[in-house]
Amino acid sequence: STPSRPQPTHPLAVAPVTAPEATVDGFVEQFLRNLNNGRGVALSASTPNDRYFALAATVRDYLMARWLEDVRRQRTAQSKGVAYLSAEYLLGRQLDNNLLATGLTEIAGEALAACGLDIDEVRALEIEPGLGNGGLGRLAACFIDSLATMGVPNIGYGIRYEYGIFRQTFVDGQQVEQADSWLSLGSPWEFPHPEAAQTISFGGHTETYDDDGVVRSRWIPAWNVQAVPHNYMVPGYHNGRVNTLRLWSAQATQGFDLRTFNSGDYQEAVRAQTYAENISKVLYPEDSTPQGKELRLQQQYFFVAASISDFVNLILPRDFDLTRLPERVIFQLNDTHPVIGVPELMRVLVDEKGLEWDAAWAITRECFAYTCHTLLPEALEVWPSDLLGRLLPRHLEIIYRINDEFLDEVRERYGDDEDRIRRMSIIAPDGAVRMAFLATVAGSKVNGVAELHSQLLREKVLPDFDEFFPGKFTNVTNGVTPRRFVKLANPGLSRLITDTIGPGWLTDLDRLRELEPFADDASFRQAFASVKAANKRALAKTLHARDGFTVDDGHMLDVMVKRLHEYKRQTLKLLHIVSQYDAIVSGRVSPAEVTPRTFVFGAKAAPGYAMAKRIIHLINAVGEVVNSDPRVEGRLAVLFPPNYNVTLAERVVPAADLSEQISLAGKEASGTGNMKFALNGALTIGTDDGANVEIRQLVGDENFFLFGMTEPEVATLAETGYHPIDFVRADENLQSALDLISSGAFSCGDGSVFEPVVSNLVHHDPFMALADFTSYAAAQQKVDALYADTEAWTRSAILNVARSGFFSSDRSMRDYIDRIWHTPPVR
Numbered sequence: 164s165t166p167s168r169p170q171p172t173h174p175l176a177v178a179p180v181t182a183p184e185a186t187v188d189g190f191v192e193q194f195l196r197n198l199n200n201g202r203g204v205a206l207s208a209s210t211p212n213d214r215y216f217a218l219a220a221t222v223r224d225y226l227m228a229r230w231l232e233d234v235r236r237q238r239t240a241q242s243k244g245v246a247y248l249s250a251e252y253l254l255g256r257q258l259d260n261n262l263l264a265t266g267l268t269e270i271a272g273e274a275l276a277a278c279g280l281d282i283d284e285v286r287a288l289e290i291e292p293g294l295g296n297g298g299l300g301r302l303a304a305c306f307i308d309s310l311a312t313m314g315v316p317n318i319g320y321g322i323r324y325e326y327g328i329f330r331q332t333f334v335d336g337q338q339v340e341q342a343d344s345w346l347s348l349g350s351p352w353e354f355p356h357p358e359a360a361q362t363i364s365f366g367g368h369t370e371t372y373d374d375d376g377v378v379r380s381r382w383i384p385a386w387n388v389q390a391v392p393h394n395y396m397v398p399g400y401h402n403g404r405v406n407t408l409r410l411w412s413a414q415a416t417q418g419f420d421l422r423t424f425n426s427g428d429y430q431e432a433v434r435a436q437t438y439a440e441n442i443s444k445v446l447y448p449e450d451s452t453p454q455g456k457e458l459r460l461q462q463q464y465f466f467v468a469a470s471i472s473d474f475v476n477l478i479l480p481r482d483f484d485l486t487r488l489p490e491r492v493i494f495q496l497n498d499t500h501p502v503i504g505v506p507e508l509m510r511v512l513v514d515e516k517g518l519e520w521d522a523a524w525a526i527t528r529e530c531f532a533y534t535c536h537t538l539l540p541e542a543l544e545v546w547p548s549d550l551l552g553r554l555l556p557r558h559l560e561i562i563y564r565i566n567d568e569f570l571d572e573v574r575e576r577y578g579d580d581e582d583r584i585r586r587m588s589i590i591a592p593d594g595a596v597r598m599a600f601l602a603t604v605a606g607s608k609v610n611g612v613a614e615l616h617s618q619l620l621r622e623k624v625l626p627d628f629d630e631f632f633p634g635k636f637t638n639v640t641n642g643v644t645p646r647r648f649v650k651l652a653n654p655g656l657s658r659l660i661t662d663t664i665g666p667g668w669l670t671d672l673d674r675l676r677e678l679e680p681f682a683d684d685a686s687f688r689q690a691f692a693s694v695k696a697a698n699k700r701a702l703a704k705t706l707h708a709r710d711g712f713t714v715d716d717g718h719m720l721d722v723m724v725k726r727l728h729e730y731k732r733q734t735l736k737l738l739h740i741v742s743q744y745d746a747i748v749s750g751r752v753s754p755a756e757v758t759p760r761t762f763v764f765g766a767k768a769a770p771g772y773a774m775a776k777r778i779i780h781l782i783n784a785v786g787e788v789v790n791s792d793p794r795v796e797g798r799l800a801v802l803f804p805p806n807y808n809v810t811l812a813e814r815v816v817p818a819a820d821l822s823e824q825i826s827l828a829g830k831e832a833s834g835t836g837n838m839k840f841a842l843n844g845a846l847t848i849g850t851d852d853g854a855n856v857e858i859r860q861l862v863g864d865e866n867f868f869l870f871g872m873t874e875p876e877v878a879t880l881a882e883t884g885y886h887p888i889d890f891v892r893a894d895e896n897l898q899s900a901l902d903l904i905s906s907g908a909f910s911c912g913d914g915s916v917f918e919p920v921v922s923n924l925v926h927h928d929p930f931m932a933l934a935d936f937t938s939y940a941a942a943q944q945k946v947d948a949l950y951a952d953t954e955a956w957t958r959s960a961i962l963n964v965a966r967s968g969f970f971s972s973d974r975s976m977r978d979y980i981d982r983i984w985h986t987p988p989v990r
């Protein structure tokens with residue numbers, strides 16, 4: 164029932180909500196009020212956590228009026244908006260970002276100082292919400308930032324995991340995972356609304372019934388849980404707009420198991436409660452290798468069903484004509500994780516709202532669009548039909564019908580081409596449901612995330628569908644938000660840019676082009692280089708405080724940070740390091756001839772991915788030996804700070820000289836780290852893969868170190884038969900580096916420790932690292948040569964910045980709007 168509307172008489176109660184005064188005094192007053200009234204403590208008795216909460220609450224207070232206004236505006240405007248469905252949002256810390264959005268960074272610093280507090284100390288307390296694995300989750304966070312900044316009405320839907328991506332530690336060089344209890348002290352950024360919980364059902368069976376002579380199906384579920392929304396503000400940058408991110412948390416229904424309880428089995432009742440609440444307990448830590456676990460399907464359905472119901476039943480006006488749903492919303496499916504939303508919307512429209520199947524299908528097909536983020540076949544989700552049928556029996560029925568009707572259309576077009584029909588069936592021969600196919604059939608558009616990826620998606624992964632649905636496939640190259648990854652992460656560079664080309668570039672990143680002529684200006688180069696040097700010192704300080712590392716001042720910073728996966732080829736990087744070390748200790752080169760480099764790795768391995776964990780162990784082992792061998796004379800250092808996350812990325816990216824983007828061509832869908840580095844003036848050494856292709860085209864061949872096979876070359880080599888041993892025999896440096904690892908040089912003389920890594924490379928090498936080694940080593944020599952010419956290097960670095968404006972996620976959003984969403988133009 165709707166609560167009665169208040170009928171206020173007091174003038175304040177009818178006045179618009181206002182923000183506190185944006186002055187130091189206003190900020191101090193609000194901060195103290197939050198400390199006293201919100202936390203229940205006096206400043207003198209407050210703990211650091213109290214201060215962090217009070218500061219966050221104060222920033223929230225400044226955003227509140229705008230948020231309430233935007234919620235109202237979006238409710239009354241009834242214009243088409245984007246509902247972004249994503250199982251992951253890798254948000255990073257909120258405080259700095261929200262201060263930046265409101266333009267209060269300086270005022271807040273001064274206000275806290277006036278209270279005798281150091282804002283940096285308070286800031287450091289925030290635990291970032293790690294509600295994502297890597298690129299895919301971080302992309303979602305960049306996108307909602309851009310939509311807010313562009314003033315596009317948007318609601319992001321996802322899951323409020325109680326435990327985000329695990330905290331990585333190293334014990335004897337090996338990864339040990341710890342639970343990420345980011346909520347243990349609470350989060351000041353969320354607004355829980357338990358009263359607005361949605362009931363989400365599972366299990367049971369379906370039955371048919373007679374509805375005035377029409378036979379209809381309905382679902383009789385066996386159990387349900389409550390989905391409790393937690394709202395987060397998503398402020399636009401300096402535009403007074405605030406969108407909403409709504410994350411769902413699972414709670415047992417009240418009296419969930421009163422029945423069991425009444426039967427006297429209290430423990431069983433509690434167990435059932437725990438079972439329900441497990442749904443949003445933990446983020447699955449596999450990046451691009453889904454495990455097909457029942458709980459994961461529960462998570463997916465849980466958040467998608469809650470989101471669709473939220474939109475249809477709460478956001479839309481009560482009497483809304485659902486045939487017009489496509490005029491109001493596009494549900495963007497971030498990979499296959501939310502694809503169960505397709506049969507769910509059908510179920511809502513047909514079973515709950517009484518629409519005819521064909522009408523419902525016409526609506527559904529217009530309301531969804533699908534983004535694919537991978538090419539790895541093992542990353543395309545499939546759900547066994549018995550599992551789906553057990554958990555969501557009605558949805559399985561709906562999927563079967565969608566498939567039957569779709570295959571009828573295929574037959575109509577091609578006749579009884581049974582081979583094609585088998586290839587295109589949403590249901591695989593073993594009965595499993597291919598979620599990417601379902602998304603493709605249902606989606607109004609399907610997009611890849613970089614030019615090359617979209618092309619390969621059409622030609623290699625879904626060619627039959629591309630032929631069948633002309634015009635359905637499109638590309639939107641990924642992007643990153645310059646607010647977080649330039650302005651917040653690299654204030655020095657931001658200042659230099661503004662001083663040079665004026666303000667405005669942060670929301671119009673193509674304007675970075677105006678920096679191009681300054682690449683030839685010696686004093687600008689000087690200023691640019693000193694920003695980089697300062698960023699390197701800042702990183703050194705962070706790594707020293709965090710991990711006890713020392714970073715040598717004069718070193719090139721050579722960085723490879725991303726999830727640990729064989730296709731990304733951290734081993735290729737490692738072999739290059741080992742071969743340089745080998746050259747020194749075997750006397751082939753003198754340390755003085757080696758360009759001093761510090762190699763920085765950051766990478767989490769999926770806990771069940773044994774080879775990835777061995778590679779982490781090997782990187783740490785090599786680091787330990789290389790860093791302490793006096794023969795190296797300090798020319799090489801390998802640093803592997805544990806627990807690489809968004810917070811650390813914001814320190815590492817601005818400091819890097821060289822960005823390693825060395826995946827096997829055709830495997831990395833896009834990459835987004837590659838964009839962050841280029842935008843911050845690192846040069847890339849990379850393969851022709853993912854968005855590297857576009858980076859190279861934009862920054863120019865002479866400002867990019869390209870190496871390795873192209874995707875067609877990879878395909879040819881795979882076809883003709885790849886024998887890694889041939890490449891070992893052809894390159895004695897490679898042979899020697901592998902021998903050094905096998906000899907036990909990095910494992911106290913015990914060659915067996917890393918034997919699985921070496922023999923996997925020499926005998927299988929599924930991602931052809933050895934085939935690209937020679938070319939990689941040659942490209943690294945070009946890196947050394949250019950680095951020796953400081954002015955030339957800096958010139959290239961500046962051109963990387965100037966020509967990377969395309970990689971703003973604002974541009975990605977414009978492309979989605981033009982090519983997929985067709986939402987109203989941006990004001």
Ligand code: GL4
Pocket residue numbers: 297298299300302450451536537542612641831832833834835853
């Ligand atoms: C990923 C891709 O691996 C990565 O290349 C891409 O940049 C990212 C965002 O589109 O999506 N796909 C999966 S799965 N995880 C990713 O990070």
